[in-house]
Amino acid sequence: MELVPFRDEEIAILRHSIEIAEDLISNYYRISTSEWKRYRYDIQSLKDLREEEITDAAFAQIHRYSTSPQQRLRGSEHGDFFKICLQDHVIRRAIQRDPHILLLPLTTYIITHELIHVVRFAKFLQRFDTTNAEQEAEEKRVHAITFTLLDNYQIRGMSDVLKAFRDCRTMETFLGSQG
Numbered sequence: 001m002e003l004v005p006f007r008d009e010e011i012a013i014l015r016h017s018i019e020i021a022e023d024l025i026s027n028y029y030r031i032s033t034s035e036w037k038r039y040r041y042d043i044q045s046l047k048d049l050r051e052e053e054i055t056d057a058a059f060a061q062i063h064r065y066s067t068s069p070q071q072r073l074r075g076s077e078h079g080d081f082f083k084i085c086l087q088d089h090v091i092r093r094a095i096q097r098d099p100h101i102l103l104l105p106l107t108t109y110i111i112t113h114e115l116i117h118v119v120r121f122a123k124f125l126q127r128f129d130t131t132n133a134e135q136e137a138e139e140k141r142v143h144a145i146t147f148t149l150l151d152n153y154q155i156r157g158m159s160d161v162l163k164a165f166r167d168c169r170t171m172e173t174f175l176g177s178q179g
């Protein structure tokens with residue numbers, strides 16, 4: 001698969017979908033703005049991924065670091081850092097395959113799903129390292145929450161995305177690391 005990163009106008013749509021997803025999730029979990037700032041995650045697209053963070057098999061890859069790859073740790077901060085690695089080429093393929101699927105609702109769907117994983121890891125509702133069976137059960141829970149959050153969200157093309165991907169089994173892969 002050709003690794004072509006998102007263009008500027010696609011990145012702008014991506015930024016918009018990150019805002020929508022963060023808003024929906026902080027409301028759903030009743031996380032205040034100051035609390036939200038303490039969640040240790042980052043969302044990056046293909047142009048900012050390392051080689052091992054790129055995959056053809058899923059829309060995203062969640063890479064767990066034991067410390068932040070960019071920021072230096074402040075004294076009071078601890079815990080895992082999650083990098084949500086979006087796979088531009090896989091997302092683009094889904095859009096090219098089906099003309100009903102639009103970029104904004106699809107990236108909103110993907111980022112909402114991935115952020116629910118991250119919040120559940122951070123709240124210790126779910127362990128990162130776990131059995132396949134538990135991972136499958138968690139995937140079902142995250143799909144169900146994503147559907148609840150987006151089903152009533154008025155955005156053009158969302159119902160087509162929900163229909164096409166509500167049980168999608170290749171949303172993300174997980175990558176752990178000590179560094």
Ligand SMILES: [Zn+2]
Binds near residue numbers: 113171172
């Ligand atoms: Zn998932």
